[in-house]
Amino acid sequence: MTILIPVLGDQLTQSLASLRDVDRSNAVVLMMEVADETTYVRHHQRKIALILSAMRHFAHELRDDGWTVDYVRLDAADNTGSFTGEVMRAVSRHRPTSIRIVEPGEWRVKTAIDGWHGLCGIPVDVLSDDRFICGILEFQTWAQSRNELMMEYFYRDMRRKTGLLMKADGKPEGGQWNLDKENRVPPRRGLNYPEPLHFAPDEMTTEVLDFVASRFGGHFGRLEKFGLPVTALQARRALAHFIQSALPDFGTYQDAMVTGQDWLYHSWLSPALNLGLLTPLEVAQAAAAAYATGDAPLNAVEGFIRQIIGWREYVRGYYWLEMPEVANVNALGATRPLPEFYWTGDTDMLCMAEAIRNTRDHAYAHHIQRLMVLGNFAMLAGVRPQDVADWFLVVYADAYEWVELPNVIGMSQHADGGRLATKPYAGGGAYINRMSDHCEQCRYDVKRKTGPDACPFNALYWDFLARHERRFRRNRRMMQMYANWDRMDPAKREAYRSSAAAFLQTLEPAAAGWAR
Ligand SMILES: Cc1cc2nc3c(=O)[nH]c(=O)nc-3n(C[C@H](O)[C@H](O)[C@H](O)COP(=O)(O)OP(=O)(O)OC[C@H]3O[C@@H](n4cnc5c(N)ncnc54)[C@H](O)[C@@H]3O)c2cc1C
Numbered sequence: 001m002t003i004l005i006p007v008l009g010d011q012l013t014q015s016l017a018s019l020r021d022v023d024r025s026n027a028v029v030l031m032m033e034v035a036d037e038t039t040y041v042r043h044h045q046r047k048i049a050l051i052l053s054a055m056r057h058f059a060h061e062l063r064d065d066g067w068t069v070d071y072v073r074l075d076a077a078d079n080t081g082s083f084t085g086e087v088m089r090a091v092s093r094h095r096p097t098s099i100r101i102v103e104p105g106e107w108r109v110k111t112a113i114d115g116w117h118g119l120c121g122i123p124v125d126v127l128s129d130d131r132f133i134c135g136i137l138e139f140q141t142w143a144q145s146r147n148e149l150m151m152e153y154f155y156r157d158m159r160r161k162t163g164l165l166m167k168a169d170g171k172p173e174g175g176q177w178n179l180d181k182e183n184r185v186p187p188r189r190g191l192n193y194p195e196p197l198h199f200a201p202d203e204m205t206t207e208v209l210d211f212v213a214s215r216f217g218g219h220f221g222r223l224e225k226f227g228l229p230v231t232a233l234q235a236r237r238a239l240a241h242f243i244q245s246a247l248p249d250f251g252t253y254q255d256a257m258v259t260g261q262d263w264l265y266h267s268w269l270s271p272a273l274n275l276g277l278l279t280p281l282e283v284a285q286a287a288a289a290a291y292a293t294g295d296a297p298l299n300a301v302e303g304f305i306r307q308i309i310g311w312r313e314y315v316r317g318y319y320w321l322e323m324p325e326v327a328n329v330n331a332l333g334a335t336r337p338l339p340e341f342y343w344t345g346d347t348d349m350l351c352m353a354e355a356i357r358n359t360r361d362h363a364y365a366h367h368i369q370r371l372m373v374l375g376n377f378a379m380l381a382g383v384r385p386q387d388v389a390d391w392f393l394v395v396y397a398d399a400y401e402w403v404e405l406p407n408v409i410g411m412s413q414h415a416d417g418g419r420l421a422t423k424p425y426a427g428g429g430a431y432i433n434r435m436s437d438h439c440e441q442c443r444y445d446v447k448r449k450t451g452p453d454a455c456p457f458n459a460l461y462w463d464f465l466a467r468h469e470r471r472f473r474r475n476r477r478m479m480q481m482y483a484n485w486d487r488m489d490p491a492k493r494e495a496y497r498s499s500a501a502a503f504l505q506t507l508e509p510a511a512a513g514w515a516r
């Protein structure tokens with residue numbers, strides 16, 4: 001009566017549903033490093049190192065805890081390179097009577113698991129992933145009861161469900177559900193930005209770093225100064241450090257960008273969260289506790305909790321609701337290839353160069369860099385959304401398709417026609433200038449609207465609105481922009497459009513082979 005329990009690379013949680021209520025003496029945990037997963041896109045070197053190191057540490061912890069772990073390394077001579085191949089080999093080795101696995105995070109892996117019973121003939125129990133606060137079916141039921149998806153209403157339901165920042169009378173703490181209006185303060189000089197905790201690589205991580213350098217050295221990104229948490233213990237220390245050093249200012253400066261400051265007051269907890277080293281509930285509860293003890297203000301704590309139990313859960317529900325079709329949507333008909341500078345960072349646009357530098361060095365950029373700089377530029381320039389999605393999936397240490405695809409396709413590229421977000425997140429140079437110190441050091445002039453020295457975001461913004469006038473003119477949230485466009489002198493409109501066209505002509509398409 002042996003049970004085979006495959007634990008996937010982003011399921012590194014001791015309380016995982018498949019590891020609960022199991023007689024360890026009759027179970028084999030299977031962990032697999034497979035080539036399919038490391039190369040279906042050419043992931044950032046740091047991301048591969050993080051996942052392999054965290055997996056190896058987790059296997060070690062499970063063994064210490066009395067589990068039998070069958071661990072297949074990437075460089076094992078007989079590694080088949082796929083989950084299915086490795087599970088079938090493990091079935092021959094251990095002759096289990098059943099397989100028990102927690103549902104995977106990605107459609108591609110679900111499709112593989114769906115085929116296992118047919119291939120090996122034993123029962124395959126797929127358990128729901130209850131680390132998430134909202135189950136996949138629960139989200140589907142919620143979505144079916146509405147005409148349009150609105151994160152805000154979903155978020156309120158998650159507040160009620162978890163009781164986080166809720167008063168006994170069922171009202172939200174502080175009287176309001178959402179304090180975002182207090183959270184858009186530009187950076188000012190003299191702020192002190194805390195660094196996230198850095199964990200020096202131990203022997204196991206060092207071995208992985210050497211392996212990744214030799215096998216994946218041609219992939220995008222850098223490995224130097226690797227310091228991400230690779231165990232649950234380290235991740236909890238990183239969480240405590242964030243709560244104490246950065247959370248109080250997280251809300252106020254959430255949208256700010258500062259040259260040379262890579263994290264500002266952001267948590268950089270998403271890699272640990274997405275691997276399973278932390279659960280969303282424990283992270284949100286830690287923030288709520290800081291509010292309860294008076295160590296962090298409500299605007300910070302509410303803003304932070306909204307990202308975790310609101311946006312993170314919402315995009316996961318959206319992914320499973322809309323897959324597989326959403327991977328190929330292109331509502332705005334964007335066809336331009338991704339520009340080469342997304343890979344090299346070689347651009348005079350300082351906001352873009354900064355975000356790409358951070359991405360290359362740390363496999364990180366914070367939300368506003370991803371949304372209002374990197375994503376915004378790609379959408380304004382009309383880059384093919386699937387090229388953009390590939391880039392985002394490659395370059396971030398926290399990128400898994402279930403969270404990356406909705407954020408790219410839905411939130412940042414509006415390629416789903418507005419299913420995830422009712423309005424495109426489009427902005428000109430003025431937004432970036434307000435929220436950052438980049439423009440004062442940039443070779444482009446943010447105040448100029450057209451011509452070779454003007455900030456490219458300005459002409460691209462109006463060109464985007466003009467290109468998609470039929471789609472957006474009647475959008476309630478965009479009427480003001482079209483009213484401004486209508487009031488413009490025709491010569492000025494034409495200058496915007498020709499300036500945008502001239503700039504777009506200068507973009508070099510990315511060479512083949514960076515992403516796939
Ligand atoms: C185009 C684009 C692509 C993105 N790709 C990813 C991705 O591949 N993986 C990923 O985890 N996040 C992604 N995000 C969401 C968000 O940018 C990152 O979660 C965040 O920047 C991670 O850094 P942090 O931990 O410092 O976040 P913080 O700013 O400290 O936020 C706290 C936590 O909230 C959660 N969160 C915040 N916003 C979102 C969101 N929109 N969706 C899901 N979770 C959210 C994350 O778990 C994050 O750790 C993307 C956003 C955009 C606009």
Ligand code: SF4
Binds near residue numbers: 351428445
């Ligand atoms: S001037 Fe334009 S391109 Fe330069 S940093 Fe500002 S927004 Fe970016």
